[in-house]
Amino acid sequence: xxxxxxxTVYENENFKRVAEIVKTKSIATVCEEALCPNIMECWGSGxxxxxxxxxxxxxxxxxxxxxxxxxxxxxxxxxxxxAEAVKEMKLxxxxxxxxxxxxxxxxxxxxFVNVVKTVKELNxxxxxxxxxxxxxxxxxxxxxxxxxxxDVFAHNVETVRRLTPIVRDPRASYEQSLNVLKYAKNVIKKxxxxxxxGETWDEIIETMRDLRSVGVNILVLSQYMRPSRKQxxxxxxxxxxxxxxLEEIAYSMGFSAVLSLPLARTSYKAKEAYFKAIENAKSNxxxx
Amino acid sequence: MQxxxxxxxxxxxxxxxxxxEIVSLxxxxxxxxxxxxxxxxxxxxxxxxxxxxxxxxxxxxxxxxEGDKILPGSVIALIEV
Numbered sequence: 001x002x003x004x005x006x007x008t009v010y011e012n013e014n015f016k017r018v019a020e021i022v023k024t025k026s027i028a029t030v031c032e033e034a035l036c037p038n039i040m041e042c043w044g045s046g047x048x049x050x051x052x053x054x055x056x057x058x059x060x061x062x063x064x065x066x067x068x069x070x071x072x073x074x075x076x077x078x079x080x081x082x083a084e085a086v087k088e089m090k091l092x093x094x095x096x097x098x099x100x101x102x103x104x105x106x107x108x109x110x111x112f113v114n115v116v117k118t119v120k121e122l123n124x125x126x127x128x129x130x131x132x133x134x135x136x137x138x139x140x141x142x143x144x145x146x147x148x149x150x151d152v153f154a155h156n157v158e159t160v161r162r163l164t165p166i167v168r169d170p171r172a173s174y175e176q177s178l179n180v181l182k183y184a185k186n187v188i189k190k191x192x193x194x195x196x197x198g199e200t201w202d203e204i205i206e207t208m209r210d211l212r213s214v215g216v217n218i219l220v221l222s223q224y225m226r227p228s229r230k231q232x233x234x235x236x237x238x239x240x241x242x243x244x245x246l247e248e249i250a251y252s253m254g255f256s257a258v259l260s261l262p263l264a265r266t267s268y269k270a271k272e273a274y275f276k277a278i279e280n281a282k283s284n285x286x287x288x
Numbered sequence: 289m290q291x292x293x294x295x296x297x298x299x300x301x302x303x304x305x306x307x308x309e310i311v312s313l314x315x316x317x318x319x320x321x322x323x324x325x326x327x328x329x330x331x332x333x334x335x336x337x338x339x340x341x342x343x344x345x346x347x348x349x350x351x352x353x354e355g356d357k358i359l360p361g362s363v364i365a366l367i368e369v
Contacts (some may be wrong), residue, residue: 006335007341009337031300033302227334
């Protein structure tokens, strides 16, 4: 099997500045909660992916390092704090994700709306990407969040159909995620597949095809890296060559932007992927 | 002045519930190190962390060896800066 990836640990001034801002504003980031291997690079370039609605998730997906349990009540000051952090960090592109909030009647959709709207009010030119939960398949929640002013709507299918019941929480499903993406309209759509859970090559291709069939424009393929012994083990580490091949196949299927790298993560180089998608869509006159 | 070479605590500032094992150690007592030199490689479940020196100085005492378990903030060596 391929070796584990290497992460060089350094802290530059940008890293310290981002760390200070998110700490002062009491904002959780998925960069920290998921032990993201790219934190040095992203924070070092002055960006971060905010995680709203607390740092405790109601679901127990078996690949994920985010803490599970009973979350705290929503904080109605959070939208303002996130908006202020975006301003202080001088971000022109921000990714906002969240934990799952199955404990709330609307699974947190209104709070998501409040955050997006407040971010845009305080930062009128910022481009907003959300990496949203499935809201238990409630399409009205999906539409409501998108209508708050979202530019890119990401929702991850995470794995292939066969492995979904093993990899994801029982409240998630492959079809439900495809439906969420299918009914997300008037927005650029994005989804990620983590590789290394034991899926076959054909299953990866089938999943890519399924994502394309529901209109996903930006595809991210990345290597699953086990965060601790509590999560699923890594069945396979893919080579750069395999990632390159998958990227080629994805472009041939019509995706507008593809990020296919071992260390790619949904929000990694999100701004670049967005502009690539826009550019390719213009030249292909193909959008869905 | 003496300083401690440590495994950084704040790689993921809100999460310090990780740990690992020193798989390679690149310093020895008496050696000179510079800011940015790789001083150790630590294997955690997720990846291999290459730990860089944050100081220029001379290694006085090495406190760990390859195979040792470490946590965020573990002291690797004492140096004269």
